[in-house]
Amino acid sequence: MGTLGLLLVGKTILVAVIGRLFGVSLISAVRVGLLLAPGGEFAFVAFGEAVNQGIMTSQLSSLLFLVVGISMAITPWLSAGGQLIASRFEQQDVRSLLPVESETDDLKDHIIICGFGRVGQVYSNLILCFVKLLLKSLPSFFHSERLIPFVALDVRSDRVAVGRALDLPVYFGDAGSREVLHKIGAERACAAAITLDTPGANYRTVWALSKYFPNVKTFVRAHDVDHGLNLEKAGATAVVPETLEPSLQLAAAVLAQAKLPMSEIAATINEFRTRHLSELTELCETSGSSLGYGFSRVVIKPKSQPSDSTDDSQISEGTLAA
Incomplete structure (x- = not known):
């Protein structure tokens, strides 16, 4: 039981930390950690070969076989536990915050704001100020919310909820996901401002946009010069030292x-x-x-x-x- 607990807790923490480094929300990272915590079928092959090579004793391999087998058997309960954690600690059901293709199919030449934190909110406010100035110079029949040429993404439901409360086009989703980017019309966008909290998340988003949507010009902040060079190698159009x-x-x-x-x-x-x-x-x-x-x-x-x-x-x- 101690070995089983060490396996499950250790892998959950490891995967959750890696998820956070890549910009995944804490609740999602813990859920993924619980799903990946059990051992896999390859363990049986690896441990058997280790016994044949004299690296591991047969008694130890028998113990590890039992641990891996039990961990695989309780996978459904680990998944249910992750769902329970999400329902308890998520502020609201994120399914209602996910982007829907029908809501963004009329967007064209828009700006994608990846990350609705402090910098992303300032950037969206700047765009809104520009739009308000533009509206003042246009006839009244042009006044429409469609003149707000941006859509924002974030993996924190509380930030998305703040944006939605202000009637802003903010959606819950991973900016480094090709599917999510497609749902917000990335193939029709003109530029993306990437203002995520972690260097890994910024790099992954730049890479995804550069690979799958090369028409989008990417503008991203960098922690330092080395980070900026890596972002440029990933395909960033412009890197700004933060x-x-x-x-x-x-x-x-x-x-x-x-x-x-x-x-x-x-x-x-x-x-x-x-x-x-x-x-x-x-x-x-x-x-x-x-x-x-x-x-x-x-x-x-x-x-x-x-x-x-x-x-x-x-x-x-x-x-x-x-």
């Missing part, structure tokens, strides 16, 4: 407290941003990547432009980073 802009905003606040003129602060911040992005580009090119940390795909500076145009391109780089 620490750059918060650091610049904090520095601007400190300089403002020191009674420095706002014009000088803005000029200093813009100069540092431009220089930092240029250094990242050179670093990536030196390391064998011509992507320039993502920005050379998006911001292309003409070779012969007057000085005022150059300033505009630098402003574009700063805007993209923000």
Whole structure:
């Protein structure tokens, strides 16, 4: 019984931790862990060969055969336990939050927000502000919710529920799943903003979009330069360092407290941003990547432009980073 408990608890914890690293919700990760906790048929082959090779004694193999057999027999009860945990701790039935193809079949050239956490919510609010400005300049008969050109995904039901309460097109689903992406019309989308909480989840989503929906331009935040390079190799269109802009905003606040003129602060911040992005580009090119940390795909500076145009391109780089 001790060996059986060690097998089931150990594998459940291991699989749940791996699931969390790849952006799966905690409840789903535990349920998957319980389903994969029992041993498999290959154990009988492996243990038998281990006895033949003298690696394992026949007494130990008999014990392990019994443990694996019992664990396989109780799989239905482990599955029922996972369902019970989900029903107790999930805030609501996620089936009502799943994307339905009929709800998104009229979307075209829309933006997919992968992750409705802090960054994803800010991004959706920015889009809504843009749409409201657009509506003010259009005749009244154009006023429609269909002008909101985005759909969001998240694996946490509480975040999805918050979005739904605000009447936003937020759905429960794994952004790295080809089926889920198809249900929200990824083949008709123009871009995706990937703002998931973990590097593994960001990488998997970029890879899935690049492989199955290459028409979608992917914009993703990176924890550091190495993470950014890996995301570019996975197919990201542009990678934004997540620490750059918060650091610049904090520095601007400190300089403002020191009674420095706002014009000088803005000029200093813009100069540092431009220089930092240029250094990242050179670093990536030196390391064998011509992507320039993502920005050379998006911001292309003409070779012969007057000085005022150059300033505009630098402003574009700063805007993209923000």
